[in-house]
Amino acid sequence: MEGLYNFLTSLDGMLGGAPWFPFVLLGVGLFFTVYLKFPQIRFFKHAWLVVTGKYDKDGEEGDTTHFRALTTALSGTVGTGNISGVAFAIFLGGPAALFWMWATAFLGMTTKFVEVTLSHKYRVKTEDGTMAGGPMYYMDRRLNMKWLAVAFAIATVVSSFGTGNLPQSNGIAQSIEATFGFDPLVVGSVLGILLALVILGGIQRIAAFTSKIVPIMAVIYLIGALAVIFANAENIGPSFAAVIGDAFSGSAAAGGFLGASLAYAFNRGVNRGLFSNEAGQGSAPIAHAAARTSEPASEGMVSLLEPFIDTILICTVTGLVILSSGVWKEKHQNVFDRSDMYFVQGVYADDNPADKEALYKYLNDIEDSGVENYTGPISVVNGTAVSEGFTLINARSIAEDVNYSLGDEDAYTGTLQIKDGKPVKANLEVSGKSLVHSAALTTIAFTRGYFGSxxxxxxSIGLMLFAFSTAIAWSYYGDRAMTYLLGPRSVMPYRVIYVAGFVWASFSDTTLVWALSAVAIVVMTLPNLFGIVMLSKEMKQTVDEYWTRVRDDK
Structure with missing residues (x-):
């Protein structure tokens, strides 16, 4: 697993983690925002009217309403990205990461408007009478790039696991185990059965389920979040100031948080923003293709509401909960993930400015940090290291009160071998106090409000509902991609594997799952961004023609 993680991390470094990727993603959004004259602002009110059905006409083809298409797509985006993803972004990049999530969402509103409009325009009716759409159809039917369409469809199937399945299941199981103590395998198995019951009903059952569950889960989550924010009202202003003030300088060290460079905060904020709202990824167009309308642009306008609701509203609320409560810079007792741990040579303290500066450079991949990974033996007595000359870094912070155990033993005694910063023993368990991230960080933050513990x-309940609905929506995206690739007969085997993967991910390594999702997102995004740029002139013409018909109907 460690080898696979290292491979995925290296691959992510060349793709989503590469310096060029955020600029490509934001660049496409900025281009269309200017080219279409800020549609996320000009068409915002009209989009809400379309959702209410004001412009619906009898006899239009489609499988579901505008509202249900919106809630299905939202259920695909409102998931662990809003709970775990925001926490992960702040953990990596500090408050500044939230600003870049906002920027990604604002420009992403236009990107999603474009990709949904074009995909809806070239949707098809399948053999069973249902609608099928998505970027693979405009790539095939309009661009005549069958190879690109196939590549995108394959990436969609992979991403259905990496984005919509594995991290969602893992996030649910992690939160439920931490809160209620239930075995992750049991949680995954029970929810896996429920997942199978819903997705077997196709888009009709999926849309009916999501149209009910999305509003409910949003209300539950917002009530809990506001209880924390108002309880820490004195920190709201400073939190916003930190988000905006650090946006172009990076986040400074605070408490156990050792700081993040501008480049790191920018990259991780954009990356997590994409994971949250999926603008540009090409997933939402698959859900919107099922909407009953003969006007592709109208459905595109409905979709521009998604990044606003998902990121600018819900992610901001989560970010304020984490920042105002202060938990993001505090060390908490936890069991360390092997992939998060690094033993470094020398003794460092986070109350020493020189040490913090050196570790800041080390953690942000800045040259000349002077920090080197430790290699050598460590003597441990009753779970406590008695050797000197090293420091354990866990979750980008200096670990404290560290305990080592092996197998069923509560406290290990003996010699541990460390090679290039990592312990050689595979079954070694290390625990102590450090920063935490993902769902665990958000969970702690929610205990700092009026509701207490x-x-x-x-x-836990919000995460379960968010993530489960995301897994449902992504199963539909994947089965539409399989329909395009291999026909309707391939859908059932895909669903079986999808459910099995959901159960497996409930007890797999957290960091490995996040690494897989990071790679899958980018592999799916790049062909879609290329395709919509190629059709920019047609997009503008489609929008202009839509407004001409709207004016004529008045």
Whole structure:
């Protein structure tokens, strides 16, 4: 697993983690925002009217309403990205990461408008009478790039696991285990059965389910979040100031948080923003293709609401909960993930400015940090290291009160071999105090409000509903891609594997799952961004023609 993680991390470094990727993603959004004259602002009110059905006409083809298409697509985006993803972005990049999530969402509103409009325009009716659409159809039918369409469809199937399945299941199981103590395998198995029951019903059952569950889960989550924010009202202003003030300088060290460079905060904020709202990824167009309308642009306008709701509203609320409560810079007792741990040579303290500066450079991949990975033996007595000359870094912070155990033993005694910063023993368990991230960080933050410790249950329930609905939506994206690739007969085997993967991910390594999702997102995004840029002139013409018909109908 460690080898696979290292491979995925290296691949992510060349793709989503590469310096060029955020600029490509934001660049496409900026281009269309200017080219279409800020549609996320000009068409915002009209989009809400379309959702209400004001412009619906009898006899139009489609499988579901505008509202249900919107909630299905939202259920695909409102998931662990809003709970775990925001926490992960702040953990990596500090408050500045939230600003870049906002920027990604604002420009992403236009990107999603474009990709949904074009995909809806070239949708098809399948053999069973249902609608099928998505970027693969405009790539095939309009661009005549069958190879690109196939590449995108394959990436969609992979991403259905990396984005919509594995991290969602893992996030649910992690939160439920931390809150209620239930075995992750049991949680995954029970929800896996429920997942199978829903997705077997196709888009009709999926849309009916999501149209009910999305509003409910949003209300539950917002109530719990506001209880934390108002309880820490004095920190709201400073939190916003930190988000905006650090946006172009990076986030400074604070408490156990050792700081993040501008480049790191920018990259991780954009990356997590994409994971949250999926603008440019090409996933939402698949859900919107099922909407009953003969006007592709109208459905595109409905879709521009998604990044606003998902990121600018819900992610901001989560970010304020984490920042105002202060938990993001505090060390908490936890069991360390092997992939998060690094033993470095020398003794460092986070109350020493020189040490913090050196570790800041080390963690942000800045040259000349002077920090080197430790290689050598460590003597441990009753779970405590008695050797000197090294420091354990876990979750980008200096670990404290560290305990080592092996197998069923509570405390290990003996010699541990460390090679290039990592322990050689595969079954070694290390625990102690450090920063935490993902769902665990958000869960702790929710206990710092008016509901006290009860707040953790709101996160667990919210995460379960968010993530489960995301897995449902992504199963539809994947089966539409399989329909394009191999025909309707391939859908059932795909669904079986999809459910099995959901169960497996409930007890797999957290960091490995996040690494897989990071790679899958980019592999799916790049062909879609290329395709919509190629059709920019047609997009503008389609929008202009739509407004001409709207004016004529008045």
């Amino acid at each position: 009860f707040g953790q249950y709101i996160v």
